[in-house]
Amino acid sequence: MPTRLSSYFLRTLREDPSDAEVASHVLLVRAGYIRRQAPGIFAWLPLGLRVKAKIEAIVRDEMAAAGAFEVHFPALLPKEPYEITGRYDEYGPGMFRLNDRKDAGLVLAPTHEEVFTLLVKDLYNSYKDLPLTIFQIQDKYRDEARPRAGLLRGREFTMKDAYSFDYTDAGLDASYQAQRDAYERIFTRLGLEYVIVKADAGAMGGSKSEEFLHPTPVGEDTFVRSAGGYAANVEAFTTLAPDAKPLEGLPAAEVHDTPDTPTIQSLVDAANADHPRADGSAWTAADTLKNVVLTLVHLDGTRELVVIGLPGDREVDLKRAEVAFAPAEVEAANEADFAKHPGLVKGYIGPWSTGGAVLGDGSSTGIRYLVDPRVVDGTQWITGANVPGEHVFGLVAGRDFVADGTIEAAEVLAGDPAPDGSGPVELARGMEIGHVFQLGRKYAEALGLKVLDENGKLVTVTMGSYGIGVTRILAIIAELNNDDKGLIWPPTVAPFDVHVIATGKDPAIYEAAERVVLDLEAKGLDVLFDDRPKVSPGVKFGDAELIGVPTIVIVGRGVADGVVELWDRRSGERTQVALDAVAASFR
RNA sequence: CGGAGUAUAGCUCAGUUUGGUAGAGCACCUGGUUUGGGACCAGGGGGUCGUAGGUUCGAAUCCUGCUACUCCGACCA
16 A cells, blocks of 8 residues: 555654754754654654664664574663673763662663673573574663754664674674674665774773774764774774884983973973074974873772873873773863872973972872873973973983873874874764674673583683664765755665655546556555645645655656656656556666 | 853744734645645634743833753763
8 A cells, every 4th residue: 555645644844943953854854754852862753764664674684694683672771780790880971860669770771781691691501502693773872961963963862782692702703793794784785985993992891893984074983094994983093102212322301491381382482492402403392291180080989180291292182081091081180189289380290300200100299190102212302390480301201201101192193103004094084873892701701691611611701792873874864865955865765665746636647646656566666645635736846855755756747648757856857757657667 | 061042823933122912924724716846815723922030000022040942062872
């Protein structure tokens, strides 16, 4: 049976909704696919559900091809499993939490690692049952501080999440690869451009991790890539450190007066004016060692001051710092933090003073001191002397000061060398559409998932976790496929295959349209039939363009001559076809 | 969480400056006309003007508090 617009649950809007900004959001609401329920939470209408189902069908198809089995968990879960793995605390305010009438704690799951692990623990005990990959398509909940851009960043979103279970590392590698391959096929079938980048495992824990990013300027992720094939999320980028240099023969450090130079720029200007370099070349910001004071807020709420030393031509990238210090939160140090450490002279902080070490283990302040990987032994720096208006020149790393370690917290700049030697990187923005992780044994260990191996020995299972954002993908496809008239769905995900419009007052037109619809359905096509009487042609054409079914058949005035028009939504091209040849013109 | 803005009919908005009977277009209902680009005529239903308090003879309009939403930023699949 065709879907008849005269009785379909659909209302299109003539005007843009005032609360929508991006094209996908505006058009999905206007064309009657979704309705906003609360910020970042949407109701799905019949048209929207059809597109969602199309995307899910492709995902299911490839999951089955990859040997994964579908299950379905509740979105509402007890909090205990999340407490056991520590994620109840680590996830922070991003997780929806609630209590039932008995005051038992529940969560709306942001992801389902814990309960999948427990399910397998319940049912499986032997290595013979592995490998196993199971998945679900389920709504996830994350209490985003600021949901935005409609479906692109919501608080409720549909995700396909798969979990693999192996008892050997090689097995995990194979399971991971199978999902990774499936993802490539899924995104290819959906016609979505993607880049696979090295990623940080973040709150999930685990080791190897890659993100599938759709390159777009509006993406929330910054990633780097080199011509030689290296690609990584900036959060996972590792700095290519130069070789250490010999310490012998380097001149002694000298303290100079540098009044009113609290910033790197003012310091460089003063250095060039008053203390030019011996060989005559100019000092630059890269010759200075900037010491940035950060406060770590640990999970138990304690605050720890830490100083990061990095070349003065770079800023600290807070996201990278967060990753480096996870699960602690990172903040800029505030006045109260400084007040507790009078040894820190704002604007003139450095690891060294005439009185000895100022930063690091065993120093006068005892504050943890971590440096950028570029600060290798034998490098010489201009940096604060811990006295107002004074800097030390030629301070040598490894001789005059020793850091407690290195840290990947400096911003990544275009032109930085890729860590694998494949050349300089460029920066680009992308939106995460898939993520594959090797979780390793973190969850299995915490929740006690073990199996007996060939030798009858209990071994802890190793796991992978694999996510695809279904509703986000739907939004991206809508974002990529529209014009000023409305949506233009690719045939693979369109809510219908054909949109038949009957327009005219002659009853023969409607009779002809009914026959066309039957012919099309006989070919196995999903038909949306605009049979609305007393609706003017302009409205029908406008709605068809707004809804965005790829092919539109206009049954109207041509019926008298035995022809109808095929209208390609994307190209706008219209061709005349004989009435009885319409169905044959579809593959 | 910082900054900006908005809140009046189902939707998009005017009215607030200067207090005096609640408005328009679209959508919806009835009847008629119309049918290849968002038609026309006639009639109709629908709003405690976000919320609480205050000023006033009288508040959508002035004052104060609160709340919600949107955008930018921080954060985030």
